[in-house]
Amino acid sequence: MGCAVLPHLRNLIACTTHGLQDKQQQVQTMTAFGLAALAEAAAPYGIEYFDEALKSVWLGIRLHRGKGLAAFLKAIGFIIPLMDPEYASYYTKEVTVILIREFQTSDEEMKKIVLKGVKQCAALEVSLPSTSNMTSCLNSSNRSGFAGWRSIGRTMSGRRDYCRARAEGWSVWDRQQNC
Secondary structure, three states, X not given: OHHHHHHHHHHHHHHHHHHHHOOXXXXXXXXXXXXXXXXXXXXXXXXXXXXXXXHHHHHHHHHOOOHHHHHHHHHHHXXXXXOOHHHHHHHHHHHHHHHHHHHOOOOHHHHHHHHHHHHHHHHHHHOOOOOOOHHHHHHOHHHHHHHHHHXXXXXXXXXXXXXXXXXXXHHXXXXXXXX
């Protein structure tokens, strides 16, 4: 669908944002996945429409664990690239702490989403100041949180997962290590 969603984006987000505060976690999860799809389709435009949903997504990241958190991380991963550089820098710094924490989990699905989030944040380095981009976050003391990237091949269940981890995560890590 792509940018054809832009004329309807405000109404779609207004309709779906209420699902982020629903009592049922499955509704919250599906709503977060829906917002992620809308942000992906609207890229690189439409951040002004996501303002009302951004607070709820950020609150969801702070409150959820497991599959629910994965959905909210995916949503913020697609919303951050739409932001202005200074806001994207702030949210990248804040979400990096959560990405590092969740990368320590043994859940392979969560690791895939974390790697996708790292890839999306690392892609912002062109537009962010060098002191606040994902590259500097990986070079700082936080790098130890991603030290297990080299051992992903042993924990991934299949060759496809291993190749995806290598393509999404190792390329960022290898650039840092000048490999």
